[in-house]
Amino acid sequence: MTNTVDSALLAAELEVLTRRAGLAIPEDRRAELLVAFADLRAEIVRLHDGLTPEIEPAAVYRPAIPGASE
Amino acid sequence: MNRAPHLLSIAEAGRALRAGRLTSAVLTRHALERVEASQDRLHAFILVSRERALTDARRADAELAAGVDRGPLHGIPYALKDIYDTAGIATTCHSRLRFGHVPQADSMVAEKFAKAGGVLLGKLATHEFAIGGPSFDLPFPPARNPWNPDHITGGSSSGSAAAVAAGLVRMASGSDTGGSIRGPAAYCGTVGIKPTYGRVSRRGVFPLSYTLDHCGPLARSVEDAAIALGLMAGYDPLDPGSADVPVPDYRAGLEAGVAGLRIGIPRAFFADAPALTEEVGAAIERTAAELRGAGAKVFDVRLPDYALFAAANRVILYAEAFAVHADDLRRRLADYARSTATRLICGALITAEDLVQAGRQRRRLADAVNEVLGSCDVLLTACALAPAPRFDAPVDPRALHSPIQTGAFNLTGHPAISVPVGLGAAGLPLSVQIVGRAFDEAMVLRVARAVERLYGWEDVGLPALAGSGG
Numbered sequence: 379m380t381n382t383v384d385s386a387l388l389a390a391e392l393e394v395l396t397r398r399a400g401l402a403i404p405e406d407r408r409a410e411l412l413v414a415f416a417d418l419r420a421e422i423v424r425l426h427d428g429l430t431p432e433i434e435p436a437a438v439y440r441p442a443i444p445g446a447s448e
Numbered sequence: 449m450n451r452a453p454h455l456l457s458i459a460e461a462g463r464a465l466r467a468g469r470l471t472s473a474v475l476t477r478h479a480l481e482r483v484e485a486s487q488d489r490l491h492a493f494i495l496v497s498r499e500r501a502l503t504d505a506r507r508a509d510a511e512l513a514a515g516v517d518r519g520p521l522h523g524i525p526y527a528l529k530d531i532y533d534t535a536g537i538a539t540t541c542h543s544r545l546r547f548g549h550v551p552q553a554d555s556m557v558a559e560k561f562a563k564a565g566g567v568l569l570g571k572l573a574t575h576e577f578a579i580g581g582p583s584f585d586l587p588f589p590p591a592r593n594p595w596n597p598d599h600i601t602g603g604s605s606s607g608s609a610a611a612v613a614a615g616l617v618r619m620a621s622g623s624d625t626g627g628s629i630r631g632p633a634a635y636c637g638t639v640g641i642k643p644t645y646g647r648v649s650r651r652g653v654f655p656l657s658y659t660l661d662h663c664g665p666l667a668r669s670v671e672d673a674a675i676a677l678g679l680m681a682g683y684d685p686l687d688p689g690s691a692d693v694p695v696p697d698y699r700a701g702l703e704a705g706v707a708g709l710r711i712g713i714p715r716a717f718f719a720d721a722p723a724l725t726e727e728v729g730a731a732i733e734r735t736a737a738e739l740r741g742a743g744a745k746v747f748d749v750r751l752p753d754y755a756l757f758a759a760a761n762r763v764i765l766y767a768e769a770f771a772v773h774a775d776d777l778r779r780r781l782a783d784y785a786r787s788t789a790t791r792l793i794c795g796a797l798i799t800a801e802d803l804v805q806a807g808r809q810r811r812r813l814a815d816a817v818n819e820v821l822g823s824c825d826v827l828l829t830a831c832a833l834a835p836a837p838r839f840d841a842p843v844d845p846r847a848l849h850s851p852i853q854t855g856a857f858n859l860t861g862h863p864a865i866s867v868p869v870g871l872g873a874a875g876l877p878l879s880v881q882i883v884g885r886a887f888d889e890a891m892v893l894r895v896a897r898a899v900e901r902l903y904g905w906e907d908v909g910l911p912a913l914a915g916s917g918g
Contacts, residue, residue, distance in 0.1 A: 391797075392797065395796055395797050396793065396796055396797075398796075399770075399774065399777075399778075399796035400774075400778045401777055401778060401781065401793060401796060402778075402781065403781075403793070404781075404782075407786070407789070407790070410786075410790055411790055411793060411794075414790055414791070414793075414794055415794065415797050418762070418763075418766070418794050418797060418798075421755075421758070421759040421762060421763075422759065422763060422798075422802050424753075424755055424756050424759045425756070425759050425760060425763065425802065425805040425806055425809050426805055427756075429805065429808055429809060429812070
């Protein structure tokens with residue numbers, strides 16, 4: 379996660395990520411996508427506050443035993 | 449019978465059908481006339497399955513005459529959001545990409561409603577793929593709010609809310625990934641319940657987000673919603689998210705009241721939200737006071753910031769939705785509505801680190817809600833922070849200012865209902881949200897019924913079908 383606020387960097391990142399995803403973004407849609415991307419980035423920052431890697435719970439997968447109740 | 453057929457609750461219509469005072473054919477033709485009369489103004493339906501409806505109605509009447517009774521939906525008209533597959537009937541997701549798509553099999557819910565003897569009136573407008581809109585660059589126009597068609601219905605179950613609010617059907621199916629049942633229900637003045645994750649099978653319903661999607665009903669009353677949910681609910685081994693948990697009779701405890709119940713208010717969720725209007729805030733306080741007056745113990749509870757729930761919900765939703773749509777976005781981007789495409793492309797901008805972190809927060813936030821619900825029976829909180837905006841109102845893209853506070857309970861999976869609490873100064877509905885423990889929809893419905901009764905929402909008339917304004 380990168381807390382990018384520089385608009386040029388954000389635009390470059392948008393370009394790389396959409397290309398990597400195989401998306402061809404029309405030029406006339408880039409401005410609104412950048413606004414949405416900046417908004418999303420601001421929101422994502424919250425997910426990292428106060429939840430460092432060593433803190434549980436993790437999003438773990440628990441195998442279920444057939445026939446056993448939880 | 450003195451009341452027009454569309455004013456009868458599902459239970460009342462059922463009694464009239466069984467007593468021979470009404471036929472399903474009459475009820476259905478009346479509903480079809482109302483659909484036709486409203487369509488140019490509301491655009492609630494994408495497709496009206498007139499012949500199917502009349503066939504269903506004739507069969508329902510014949511069966512009742514022969515002593516075959518399929519239960520509370522027997523002979524009752526309903527409609528389905530157009531992301532629910534219907535065998536032999538087009539299911540478009542309100543999208544150019546699925547134009548003309550005719551499924552070979554019913555979705556699980558459509559199959560259940562058909563087996564229950566319901567009368568399918570047709571398929572309802574939705575925001576494209578349950579995520580875009582309201583959009584005007586699609587093959588079908590967006591549904592409009594029956595209380596004032598210059599205002600949006602909310603989404604994505606837009607046609608479902610419009611159809612129920614206008615009295616075209618008493619019940620319609622919806623889906624809810626971040627609030628797509630409860631938001632439109634709040635804006636249009638209907639009841640809308642998102643049950644516990646896994647309670648209703650999503651088989652045959654076009655996915656938006658595998659771990660956040662919930663199916664449920666929008667209905668004119670809490671009792672109608674209880675009947676509909678009872679029919680929809682149940683384990684389906686072919687839906688990997690389905691839960692094998694017994695389904696109670698949701699109508700059994702509806703009138704039990706709230707005396708002695710403990711109701712928590714997560715006030716920090718909404719009290720300082722920039723989008724909260726004075727009249728919605730006042731409606732929540734009034735509801736709390738009324739419930740207290742009815743014998744409930746009402747007190748404030750603390751949960752993590754709503755913005756954290758919203759962020760985790762959005763990241764997971766966007767990532768999973770991108771996984772669903774990636775191929776079509778690569779090949780047919782121009783066929784999506786512009787707003788749909790913008791939201792879906794955001795999923796490509798989320799990193800692995802962000803998604804893992806959202807998943808970790810999800811567990812932590814679900815634990816926090818479970819802990820609070822250990823000390824109270826339900827939560828009372830905001831649903832829509834303001835009445836429905838106009839179509840031409842500027843859209844604030846900042847999620848922190850989101851006018852609907854529903855996604856938290858998609859993230860955690862808890863059952864939640866939007867229930868109307870009257871009309872605001874502009875003649876548009878106001879609502880509150882009740883949230884319960886996992887698989888305790890019965891308690892959520894019970895408290896919602898108490899709220900409905902306290903406000904007398906059943907006595908508020910329907911919006912006019914013709915003319916402009918509410």
